[in-house]
Amino acid sequence: MEQLTLPKEKLPELLGEIGSKFELIGPKEENGFLAFRKINDPKEVNLDILLSRVPPKSLIFQQTETLFTYTKGKDSKVQTPKIDESVRVIFGIRPCDARGYDIIDPVFMGKKEGDYIDPFYTKRRNRSILIGLSCNEPDTNCFCTSFDDSPANTKHVDILFTDIGDKYFVEVVTEKGEDLIKNLSKIFSKATEKEGNIRKETEKTAIEAISRKMNTEGTVEKLNKMFDHEFWIEAARSCIGCGICTYLCPTCHCFDMQDESTLKLGGRVRVWDSCMYEEYTHHASGHNPRPSRMNRVRNRVYHKFNYFPKNDGIFGCTGCGRCIDYCPVNIDIIEVIDKVKEVNV
Amino acid sequence: MTDENPYQPWIAKIISVKEEASGERAIKTFRLEFQDEEVRKKFSFLPGQCIMISVFGTGESIFAISSSPTQKDYIEVSVMRYGKLTKALHLKEEGDLVGARGPYGNSFKVDEWKGKNVLFLGGGIGQAPLRSVIDYCIDNRKDYGKIDIVYGARTSRDLCYKDEFAEMSKKDDLSIHLSIDVEEEGWNQFVGFVPDNLKRLNPSPENTIAITCGPPIMIKFVIQNLLELGFKEDQVYTTLEMRMKCGIGICGRCNIGNLYVCKDGPVFSYDQIKDIQGDM
Numbered sequence: 366m367e368q369l370t371l372p373k374e375k376l377p378e379l380l381g382e383i384g385s386k387f388e389l390i391g392p393k394e395e396n397g398f399l400a401f402r403k404i405n406d407p408k409e410v411n412l413d414i415l416l417s418r419v420p421p422k423s424l425i426f427q428q429t430e431t432l433f434t435y436t437k438g439k440d441s442k443v444q445t446p447k448i449d450e451s452v453r454v455i456f457g458i459r460p461c462d463a464r465g466y467d468i469i470d471p472v473f474m475g476k477k478e479g480d481y482i483d484p485f486y487t488k489r490r491n492r493s494i495l496i497g498l499s500c501n502e503p504d505t506n507c508f509c510t511s512f513d514d515s516p517a518n519t520k521h522v523d524i525l526f527t528d529i530g531d532k533y534f535v536e537v538v539t540e541k542g543e544d545l546i547k548n549l550s551k552i553f554s555k556a557t558e559k560e561g562n563i564r565k566e567t568e569k570t571a572i573e574a575i576s577r578k579m580n581t582e583g584t585v586e587k588l589n590k591m592f593d594h595e596f597w598i599e600a601a602r603s604c605i606g607c608g609i610c611t612y613l614c615p616t617c618h619c620f621d622m623q624d625e626s627t628l629k630l631g632g633r634v635r636v637w638d639s640c641m642y643e644e645y646t647h648h649a650s651g652h653n654p655r656p657s658r659m660n661r662v663r664n665r666v667y668h669k670f671n672y673f674p675k676n677d678g679i680f681g682c683t684g685c686g687r688c689i690d691y692c693p694v695n696i697d698i699i700e701v702i703d704k705v706k707e708v709n710v
Numbered sequence: 711m712t713d714e715n716p717y718q719p720w721i722a723k724i725i726s727v728k729e730e731a732s733g734e735r736a737i738k739t740f741r742l743e744f745q746d747e748e749v750r751k752k753f754s755f756l757p758g759q760c761i762m763i764s765v766f767g768t769g770e771s772i773f774a775i776s777s778s779p780t781q782k783d784y785i786e787v788s789v790m791r792y793g794k795l796t797k798a799l800h801l802k803e804e805g806d807l808v809g810a811r812g813p814y815g816n817s818f819k820v821d822e823w824k825g826k827n828v829l830f831l832g833g834g835i836g837q838a839p840l841r842s843v844i845d846y847c848i849d850n851r852k853d854y855g856k857i858d859i860v861y862g863a864r865t866s867r868d869l870c871y872k873d874e875f876a877e878m879s880k881k882d883d884l885s886i887h888l889s890i891d892v893e894e895e896g897w898n899q900f901v902g903f904v905p906d907n908l909k910r911l912n913p914s915p916e917n918t919i920a921i922t923c924g925p926p927i928m929i930k931f932v933i934q935n936l937l938e939l940g941f942k943e944d945q946v947y948t949t950l951e952m953r954m955k956c957g958i959g960i961c962g963r964c965n966i967g968n969l970y971v972c973k974d975g976p977v978f979s980y981d982q983i984k985d986i987q988g989d990m
Contacts (some may be wrong), residue, residue, distance in 0.1 A: 432715070432717040433715060435764075435809070439805075440807075441807040442721070443718050443719060443809065444718075445714060445715040472959075472960055472962075480959070481716045481959065592987040592988075593987075618960070618961075619963060620955065620956075623769065624767050624769050626767045633717065633764075633770070638955075638963070640962065645963065646963065646989070647953065648951070648952075648953055649771075649792045649794070649796065650792060654952065654989040654990050655989045660989050664965075664989065667967075668962075671968065
């Protein structure tokens with residue numbers, strides 16, 4: 366892995382150059398929150414706020430998109446919209462959010478022969494080069510380390526930037542990353558051993574700053590035994606069913622498909638959906654397999670901590686802490702899992 | 711459903727519409743033919759598999775294919791008028807175009823069942839997926855033993871495929887046992903629920919596969935009665951239903967526990983689902 370450095374004052378130059386060659390996406394402040402947006406001027410980039418409110422999942426799995434268009438009537442025709450496949454650089458993505466892509470990749474891109482492949486997700490995923498940014502100062506509810514992740518993990522990005530004071534320590538992880546660097550003017554320097562050590566120290570300090578821990582050991586097996594336990598009624602008691610935990614989750618991938626049309630033309634539109642909503646599973650017959658909050662909260666917890674591990678061998682959680690930060694009634698997934706451990710079955 | 715975009719349906723023409731049942735819970739069977747010859751040639755399925763039908767401007771829903779794969783010229787779906795999409799579909803007439811993509815899900819194991827007796831237990835619109843298997847067995851008659859069809863609906867008006875049963879009853883190599891829930895003038899067959907009709911018929915479990923499809927409450931008592939008659943859990947098959955959107959295991963909606971009904975189902979043997987943990 367190539368190790369380089371970039372003086373901080375050169376960052377605008379770098380982003381300017383990337384932006385002139387490719388589409389550049391980066392974190393930008395918008396209405397008091399951080400959001401991943403197209404960057405037109407490097408000055409727009411905000412690296413002070415840790416996490417975007419909406420995870421960059423939205424860049425690959427868009428919140429709304431037209432899956433195909435149709436014409437109605439006696440001459441019905443359908444057509445797939447063109448999906449942009451040109452290279453795009455996503456700058457400033459945090460390691461946990463990048464890991465979120467790795468968790469949902471098998472859902473959209475298939476994991477075995479014969480699985481269906483979502484072309485919208487796949488093409489956007491393949492066209493994106495991820496330049497990650499290590500988290501030097503993790504937030505109160507960060508717990509990525511509970512999943513063997515690190516605030517400076519290189520594993521899920523193409524290039525990783527770590528702030529080491531007046532410079533960024535730059536690790537070129539993948540071939541995609543190498544190709545990008547090769548394409549850029551020579552504003553990087555080779556990293557020294559000393560700089561490498563500072564980078565390691567920075568990561569160590571960041572890991573130590575993470576105070577929350579989810580105890581995931583034995584969770585899958587415990588959940589196997591407590592589906593019908595009354596604990597779930599208690600766990601869901603304060604939930605108001607707003608769905609924010611699912612919308613802001615980097616690994617939630619559920620969606621709805623709706624027709625939007627005028628008299629003759631229309632499109633089938635995919636929109637993010639949430640298993641926290643009553644209508645989500647409501648059959649036309651009136652029957653609803655998940656009629657109460659209890660069923661829905663339980664489904665969310667099981668999907669992340671029992672079904673994902675069973676189907677994909679991985680927890681459906683990155684430890685980003687968004688569901689804790691934004692829950693209006695303070696439901697805390699770490700506490701839920703702690704309590705699961707305490708339940709007698 | 712091109713190779714490039716699994717969400718995009720093919721265009722299919724409704725080549726005929728047959729009203730199976732009238733009234734509030736009207737049921738129509740739509741016979742469909744894909745517009746594209748290539749698609750017509752390559753589309754193949756097995757009994758029990760499902761298809762997504764689009765009414766452009768309204769949406770899309772999943773249905774069991776009710777025709778048999780031995781019928782190569784068209785596919786059929788039998789649809790009860792119930793929700794938004796089915797109401798829009800019921801307004802469609804011969805010659806109208808709809809969208810169709812699939813087939814989805816697993817199927818009844820008709821190959822493994824060769825040499826066995828097959829007992830069908832259907833209720834209401836639940837007969838639709840069974841019809842695909844029944845026609846398949848009839849078209850491959852020598853592969854199967856005794857065929858018994860037990861089918862019931864609320865009233866005689868709600869019974870599907872009446873003409874077809876009349877035609878089938880002329881054959882001497884299968885038995886049909888129809889029922890309605892409450893007494894009606896002129897009805898000379900069984901009156902009562904399907905599970906009761908099953909009990910009355912008292913079929914032998916020996917070398918027999920039982921397939922049941924219908925309202926959840928019917929399935930529950932049918933299975934209970936089958937077990938009482940000595941059927942083993944792996945001799946009993948049913949189908950599960952959940953609301954679906956993508957049909958291809960991505961949209962996350964149709965899970966029962968960690969299984970997705972759209973790709974792991976809809977067909978399950980009773981021993982597969984008896985201990986399943988999930989909301990149904």
